[in-house]
Amino acid sequence: MKMEDSYKMTTKNIMIVGVGGQGTLLTSRILGGIITKSGYDVKLSEVHGMAQRGGSVVTFVRYGDCVAEPIVEEGQADVLIAFERLEALRYAHFLKKDGVIIVNDQRIDPITVVTGAAQYPDNIIENLKKEYKVIDVDAMDEAKKLGNAKVFNTIIVGVAAKRMDFDKDKWLEVIESTVPPKTVEINKAAFEAGYAI
Amino acid sequence: MSETKIMLGNEAIARGAYEAGVKVSSAYPGTPSTEISENIVKYPEIYAEWAPNEKVAMEVAIGASISGVRAMASMKMVGVNVASDPLYTVSYIGANGGLVLAAADDPGLYSSQNEQDSRCVARVAQVPVLEPSDSQEAKDFTKLAFEYSEKYDTPVMIRTTTRLAHSQGPVTLEERQEIPDKPYERNAAKHVMMPANAKGRHVHVENRLKQMAEDACGFEINKAVYKDTSVGFITSGIPYTYVAEAMPNASVLKLGLVHPLPRKLIEEFASKVDKLYIFEELEPLIEEQVKSWGIECTGKELFTLQGEYSANMIRERVLGMKLEAAAPAQVPARPPILCPGCPHRSTFSVLKKLGIHGAGDIGCYTLGAVAPLNVIDTTVCMGASISTLHGMEKAKGREYIKNWVALIGDSTFLHTGVNSLMNMVYNQSTGTVLILDNSTTGMTGHQDHAATGKMLNGKETKAVSLYHLCKAIGVEHVYEVDAFDVDELETVVKREVARDEVSVIIVCAPCALLKSQATRAKCIAIPEKCKKCGICLVPGCPALTKNEDGTVKIDDTMCNGCGLCMKRCKFDAIERVE
Numbered sequence: 001m002k003m004e005d006s007y008k009m010t011t012k013n014i015m016i017v018g019v020g021g022q023g024t025l026l027t028s029r030i031l032g033g034i035i036t037k038s039g040y041d042v043k044l045s046e047v048h049g050m051a052q053r054g055g056s057v058v059t060f061v062r063y064g065d066c067v068a069e070p071i072v073e074e075g076q077a078d079v080l081i082a083f084e085r086l087e088a089l090r091y092a093h094f095l096k097k098d099g100v101i102i103v104n105d106q107r108i109d110p111i112t113v114v115t116g117a118a119q120y121p122d123n124i125i126e127n128l129k130k131e132y133k134v135i136d137v138d139a140m141d142e143a144k145k146l147g148n149a150k151v152f153n154t155i156i157v158g159v160a161a162k163r164m165d166f167d168k169d170k171w172l173e174v175i176e177s178t179v180p181p182k183t184v185e186i187n188k189a190a191f192e193a194g195y196a197i
Numbered sequence: 198m199s200e201t202k203i204m205l206g207n208e209a210i211a212r213g214a215y216e217a218g219v220k221v222s223s224a225y226p227g228t229p230s231t232e233i234s235e236n237i238v239k240y241p242e243i244y245a246e247w248a249p250n251e252k253v254a255m256e257v258a259i260g261a262s263i264s265g266v267r268a269m270a271s272m273k274m275v276g277v278n279v280a281s282d283p284l285y286t287v288s289y290i291g292a293n294g295g296l297v298l299a300a301a302d303d304p305g306l307y308s309s310q311n312e313q314d315s316r317c318v319a320r321v322a323q324v325p326v327l328e329p330s331d332s333q334e335a336k337d338f339t340k341l342a343f344e345y346s347e348k349y350d351t352p353v354m355i356r357t358t359t360r361l362a363h364s365q366g367p368v369t370l371e372e373r374q375e376i377p378d379k380p381y382e383r384n385a386a387k388h389v390m391m392p393a394n395a396k397g398r399h400v401h402v403e404n405r406l407k408q409m410a411e412d413a414c415g416f417e418i419n420k421a422v423y424k425d426t427s428v429g430f431i432t433s434g435i436p437y438t439y440v441a442e443a444m445p446n447a448s449v450l451k452l453g454l455v456h457p458l459p460r461k462l463i464e465e466f467a468s469k470v471d472k473l474y475i476f477e478e479l480e481p482l483i484e485e486q487v488k489s490w491g492i493e494c495t496g497k498e499l500f501t502l503q504g505e506y507s508a509n510m511i512r513e514r515v516l517g518m519k520l521e522a523a524a525p526a527q528v529p530a531r532p533p534i535l536c537p538g539c540p541h542r543s544t545f546s547v548l549k550k551l552g553i554h555g556a557g558d559i560g561c562y563t564l565g566a567v568a569p570l571n572v573i574d575t576t577v578c579m580g581a582s583i584s585t586l587h588g589m590e591k592a593k594g595r596e597y598i599k600n601w602v603a604l605i606g607d608s609t610f611l612h613t614g615v616n617s618l619m620n621m622v623y624n625q626s627t628g629t630v631l632i633l634d635n636s637t638t639g640m641t642g643h644q645d646h647a648a649t650g651k652m653l654n655g656k657e658t659k660a661v662s663l664y665h666l667c668k669a670i671g672v673e674h675v676y677e678v679d680a681f682d683v684d685e686l687e688t689v690v691k692r693e694v695a696r697d698e699v700s701v702i703i704v705c706a707p708c709a710l711l712k713s714q715a716t717r718a719k720c721i722a723i724p725e726k727c728k729k730c731g732i733c734l735v736p737g738c739p740a741l742t743k744n745e746d747g748t749v750k751i752d753d754t755m756c757n758g759c760g761l762c763m764k765r766c767k768f769d770a771i772e773r774v775e
Binding site for chain 1: 201203228229231232307308331360361363364365366367435438439441442445507508509520521522523524525526528529530531532533534535536561564567568569640642734737739741742752754
């Protein structure tokens, strides 16, 4: 018998990474919603507490017929959704060889760079493109075009949704039931804008 | 058809309490346990509150249990230390209405000051421990905990870790059981723990654990599944999911009850597998007991005492697999920092200028210990800032602490800091205490407390006055200063540290993330006036960076217009616009 028969082919692994306070938790809630709506088993694992104060944050999303562990481990992610360039680079080694990176082309200097203790790396996206399939989007710029910078994370959801196997209508239903009632329309518009990229 | 909902582990524990017919819940916030109470309060059938600390929360639950209803206290693992005094003794008293303590451990130290294992506390307190491995079990085991509590006349701990508390998974919802209140009868031999009575109850405690250990061999939540018997794992909780992921064909004894252990079941399992591994995060609680029974097994020789486990740990250390993954890139670290507009940054900028050392405490402001602020020298536990400063003075004399202050948040001060301040007054300290009053429990995500004027359910209530509290315990010099009035703060701090009496400075300004602080004001940089001196950057606000030419740049999506940078600029190169 093969004891190491472990990577379940049906399980999809997604990571959402960013800087604490950027709104990665809302994105994971929308993802969790669409996955559940589509009848899969799902586990999501997120970070609360101190790291949410401007630190590097990561959310794991795993779905399939039957999901055991709640985390994605190195070399296993199918999709890496990064809200910030440096965070894309930090977690890129979690991707499978044919993994996809969706990265928001934004730079937020960590305190180590602000104080001069470290340098913010140059050409992150260009270098990642040499190794992985990379879709880069300036979501903050897109969101400002819509008149509300805060919905940049829903634009990123739209970009990711285009590359996943769920119905567009279902996505919109989940967004409607997840975001605050007053922001439904602007979030739907943001999703559409991202979906068109 | 019953409804299925995706729930956080903590949300599922709250749901379990609801379905179990719980009537009273008390807690103090602490990552990763906070969301239990934040979800329990959504059920109007349950009275739910924030207590000032975990000892109070535990005692509230004990009172409710003695009176005959099902009750729960929830807290993070270091809170269990605070609650351990009542816990050790209620173990003797047992339960009338079911009594459950939800304790959340933090292997990997995501948001804690140590990596302790609450199972060990429960073992010493002789309290049974249930450990779920996903959200569904979190709900089911919580309900079971109340049943066991009443059946065995014992408080029961339900133990989670961060990875379960903050993971979401599907949960099937059921109806709430309406449990009739148990009758209350005066029973001093059971409820009054004085020596003669406690002697008798200690016998009950020993018998109850022995009985439960025997019964546990037949509990459904302790489940042996035999597949390939060349390898067997004894495991529980989240580590079980890593075993299931990495070696789905191995034989597994999954323990739902991790204390007391089902010895006969374990002996039987061990005899049927060729090689036995014990896979448990943190302390070797199961392993040491299994080894003490003369059973050969491998645990901490192979797996760590620190941090979280993973499926890859099994693949590498048990299967000897070489994992295929790219090497991590060498990138600058991104540690957590104080938010843009945080009043603590303003306070720290003043203390840093004055060269003052801080005896620190537990909260967001612990981040004042790291660059670029570097003000806080010590952090131990909730409330320790004030007492450690007092200890320094008593060791080295008054002069030694002339450039020291104690730094403690409003919620932390009410938690256990107030006792330490009493000690300062009583024992003639001359130290200065800064209460960093941001009107909330910030780090854990904005919970109300006894001085905010609001309860867990959002209703208004009396607010404890920090000023009058300090006055009432005998501090004569109490001053309130706006955290962003840096000149005034500097003057008051200089004056008070020099004073040969104990003093308190309440540094007020609400947390920048509170909804009430939503503001349209922004600071903007005027590059033509900027002399590139960098003085605005010193306090380390994340909204401020440099342009390529060295002038300062302010990110308008992050800035909340607190004005600290503007006040520091000597060239009017930063303006505030509404």
